[in-house]
Amino acid sequence: MTQGKKVYLRPFSSDDIPIWSKWFNDLAVVEHMNKGAFPNTDEQQSSFFLAMSESRTDVQFAIALQEENTIIGTVGIHKIDWIHRHGSVSLMIGDKVYWGRGIASEVIGLTVRHAFTKLNLNRLTAGMWSSNLAAKKSFERNGFRLEGTLKGNYFYKDQYVDEWVMGLLRNNWSP
Numbered sequence: 094m095t096q097g098k099k100v101y102l103r104p105f106s107s108d109d110i111p112i113w114s115k116w117f118n119d120l121a122v123v124e125h126m127n128k129g130a131f132p133n134t135d136e137q138q139s140s141f142f143l144a145m146s147e148s149r150t151d152v153q154f155a156i157a158l159q160e161e162n163t164i165i166g167t168v169g170i171h172k173i174d175w176i177h178r179h180g181s182v183s184l185m186i187g188d189k190v191y192w193g194r195g196i197a198s199e200v201i202g203l204t205v206r207h208a209f210t211k212l213n214l215n216r217l218t219a220g221m222w223s224s225n226l227a228a229k230k231s232f233e234r235n236g237f238r239l240e241g242t243l244k245g246n247y248f249y250k251d252q253y254v255d256e257w258v259m260g261l262l263r264n265n266w267s268p
Contacts, residue, residue, distance in 0.1 A: 095203045099196055102154035102168065102203055105142055109155055109164055114138035116187030125225035125249070126185070145169070152212070156186070156200055165191045168204050170212070179216035180208060184228070197231040205235055209263045216262050222247050223255040237261045
């Protein structure tokens with residue numbers, strides 16, 4: 094487990110699957126994600142849970158509240174390249190009650206620390222829709238910088254929006 098001030102990161106358990114699955118069916122939660130076009134079932138989430146637990150190129154954590162031990166989201170490091178030492182961060186605060194409370198920034202910080210100190214990665218990236226300004230700010234607070242823009246990559250509210258690709262090198266990270 095990785096401890097923060099408000100939250101900690103822990104492995105998912107099979108008991109978490111119904112909550113996790115529910116988030117992916119909430120259109121407000123997936124509004125700025127490449128999710129929500131198709132319904133998500135507990136069975137699909139269970140298959141994903143099993144794939145993540147067996148993966149050698151993905152690390153997936155549940156985000157849990159310190160005080161209540163309740164899960165409120167998920168964060169992962171994906172597509173880990175063990176030779177070139179890089180991976181891609183994904184993050185979702187699934188419980189909308191905790192939006193706007195600085196939790197995403199704390200979770201990104203915990204994830205970066207884990208990636209650089211425990212996994213010995215050298216570089217992290219994160220992709221997000223340009224419509225998600227809150228995500229961009231949370232990553233910037235943790236040292237990520239905009240490295241590229243993929244024009245018109247996602248369809249959002251009847252128009253195409255860009256994808257921002259942000260990155261952070263370990264030697265530019267301030268623990």
